[in-house]
Amino acid sequence: MKLTLRVWRQKNAAADGAMSTYEVDGISRDMSFLEMLDTLNEELIVKGEDPVAFDHDCREGICGACSLVINGDAHGPERTTTCQLHMRSFEDGDTIDIEPWRASAFPVVKDLVVDRSAFDRIIQSGGYISAPTGSAPEAHAAPVPKPDADSAFEHAECIGCGACVAACPNGSAMLFTSAKVNHLNVLPQGAPERETRVLDMVAQMDEEGFGGCTLTGECATACPKGIPLPSISAMNKEWLRATRKVGR
Amino acid sequence: MTRTLWDSTIGKKTVMAVSGLIMLLYLFAHMFANLKIFFGPEEINRYAHWLRTLGEPFLHYEWTLWLVRVVLVAAVVAHATSAYQLSRRDIRARPTSYVHKRRGATFATRTMRWGGVILGLFIVWHILDLTTGTVHPGGYEHLRPYQNVIDTFSTWYGNVIYLVAVTALGFHVRHGLWSAAQTLGVGTATRDRVLKPLATGLALVLTAGFVSVPVAVMTGLVS
Numbered sequence: 001m002k003l004t005l006r007v008w009r010q011k012n013a014a015a016d017g018a019m020s021t022y023e024v025d026g027i028s029r030d031m032s033f034l035e036m037l038d039t040l041n042e043e044l045i046v047k048g049e050d051p052v053a054f055d056h057d058c059r060e061g062i063c064g065a066c067s068l069v070i071n072g073d074a075h076g077p078e079r080t081t082t083c084q085l086h087m088r089s090f091e092d093g094d095t096i097d098i099e100p101w102r103a104s105a106f107p108v109v110k111d112l113v114v115d116r117s118a119f120d121r122i123i124q125s126g127g128y129i130s131a132p133t134g135s136a137p138e139a140h141a142a143p144v145p146k147p148d149a150d151s152a153f154e155h156a157e158c159i160g161c162g163a164c165v166a167a168c169p170n171g172s173a174m175l176f177t178s179a180k181v182n183h184l185n186v187l188p189q190g191a192p193e194r195e196t197r198v199l200d201m202v203a204q205m206d207e208e209g210f211g212g213c214t215l216t217g218e219c220a221t222a223c224p225k226g227i228p229l230p231s232i233s234a235m236n237k238e239w240l241r242a243t244r245k246v247g248r
Numbered sequence: 249m250t251r252t253l254w255d256s257t258i259g260k261k262t263v264m265a266v267s268g269l270i271m272l273l274y275l276f277a278h279m280f281a282n283l284k285i286f287f288g289p290e291e292i293n294r295y296a297h298w299l300r301t302l303g304e305p306f307l308h309y310e311w312t313l314w315l316v317r318v319v320l321v322a323a324v325v326a327h328a329t330s331a332y333q334l335s336r337r338d339i340r341a342r343p344t345s346y347v348h349k350r351r352g353a354t355f356a357t358r359t360m361r362w363g364g365v366i367l368g369l370f371i372v373w374h375i376l377d378l379t380t381g382t383v384h385p386g387g388y389e390h391l392r393p394y395q396n397v398i399d400t401f402s403t404w405y406g407n408v409i410y411l412v413a414v415t416a417l418g419f420h421v422r423h424g425l426w427s428a429a430q431t432l433g434v435g436t437a438t439r440d441r442v443l444k445p446l447a448t449g450l451a452l453v454l455t456a457g458f459v460s461v462p463v464a465v466m467t468g469l470v471s
């Protein structure tokens with residue numbers, strides 16, 4: 001396949017960026033999107049140019065490091081991560097626009113790399129349980145009803161990639177935060193911090209400068225792990241309950 | 249707790265949802281009452297008088313009406329203030345747009361802000377027209393809504409302003425009612441299958457009810 005790529009290039013956080021056009025040839029339909037970018041970068045290095053910086057790690061759809069808005073879609077046209085997107089989703093001769101996640105809480109570091117440490121700080125504010133560590137507890141000591149276990153697993157799938165923020169017209173982190181809150185709040189292990197968790201994580205989310213939710217639904221459409229939109233409603237319910245209960 | 253509510257994006261959105269639902273409740277009552285115009289001047293003019301004596305003898309003449317007005321003004325102010333502040337925040341959170349544009353959300357979702365502004369302006373005009381009579385075409389007569397409504401809908405601009413506003417209302421309620429359910433924590437995957445069509449249905453009923461009045465005047469059904 002022969003492709004035209006229009007890629008966001010930006011030297012550093014302070015510099016102005018712009019879209020630059022590149023041609024790549026000899027792309028196999030079986031390559032992943034990131035392998036296609038590797039091919040481009042090899043050519044750029046041979047020519048003595050600065051390779052395109054982009055985030056990646058596991059390349060198997062589980063770590064949440066990869067990003068990229070591809071033709072306006074976070075993680076591209078398929079419901080998966082960019083690393084699991086394959087070139088067979090494109091046609092020979094296509095022009096592909098590649099941009100970084102856009103949100104003021106995710107500033108661009110270089111080219112397509114953004115700083116997602118705001119997510120880490122949201123997790124630090126309440127995305128944990130106060131469990132006694134040491135020997136593993138007996139598995140049946142804390143019974144978990146099947147629907148709760150399913151819900152916890154569904155939300156635990158969130159890999160913290162930030163596609164939800166990138167897709168949201170308000171740069172809102174409600175879907176991510178709701179995945180993390182609901183994951184622990186439905187479980188007995190998460191019960192001791194049930195109220196403080198949701199209050200602190202939402203406060204940190206606001207503190208980081210993410211926007212509010214207008215129920216546009218773009219986040220859930222973009223999420224590679226299928227975190228559903230009603231998770232946000234479930235978090236709102238937890239937040240309202242905690243506000244009444246804790247009274248702060 | 250009040251501070252937590254107002255300082256949090258979720259809390260402010262809760263204020264928006266509750267004030268929106270209060271206005272929505274009022275609008276349904278208002279729409280049903282308007283339909284009395286189809287039963288002649290006597291019926292609706294008597295109703296206008298009854299509204300003012302509602303609550304007597306416990307409450308003085310017009311007190312109930314003023315109570316409703318105070319609640320509604322408070323709801324409009326709370327709703328518009330939280331909408332403005334949240335919108336400012338949302339725009340700041342996403343300062344750079346993508347070079348590659350994609351199709352956005354539904355029309356109702358995309359027009360919440362401008363639709364809201366249209367509704368706000370309409371509320372002002374509507375009060376000056378049919379409550380105070382300040383900008384009313386033809387002689388405004390207190391407690392004679394039948395005649396006043398016919399005056400307004402006998403002008404082209406009266407019809408245009410009203411129809412635009414009521415259409416905007418339909419779209420606003422379509423997204424707003426479902427959104428309010430999500431904001432208040434009622435939404436689940438199962439319930440949303442009912443809530444979405446319900447919001448659309450109620451928005452349609454509300455709009456159709458309001459639209460029927462100017463249409464009746466324009467077609468001469470009410471004169």
Ligand code: HEM
Pocket residue numbers: 213214215261262264265266267268269271272275324327328331332335357360361363364365367368369420421423424425427428429431432
């Ligand atoms: C002063 C004029 C108004 C303005 C400026 C305004 C503005 C807005 C805005 C910006 C939103 C949020 C949109 C979003 O989430 O995407 C909203 C939501 C809403 N509006 Fe209005 N609106 C106005 C009048 C009304 C009226 C008359 C009603 C009554 C039917 C209403 C009912 C609602 C409801 C129920 C919501 C949903 C709240 C939520 O999302 O939780 N609004 N409004």
Ligand code: SF4
Pocket residue numbers: 157158159160161162163164165175176179219222223224225226227
């Ligand atoms: S909710 Fe989905 S899109 Fe958002 S960070 Fe988690 S996995 Fe990524």
Ligand code: FES
Pocket residue numbers: 055056057058059060061062063064065066081082083084
């Ligand atoms: S690189 Fe790990 S999820 Fe894509």
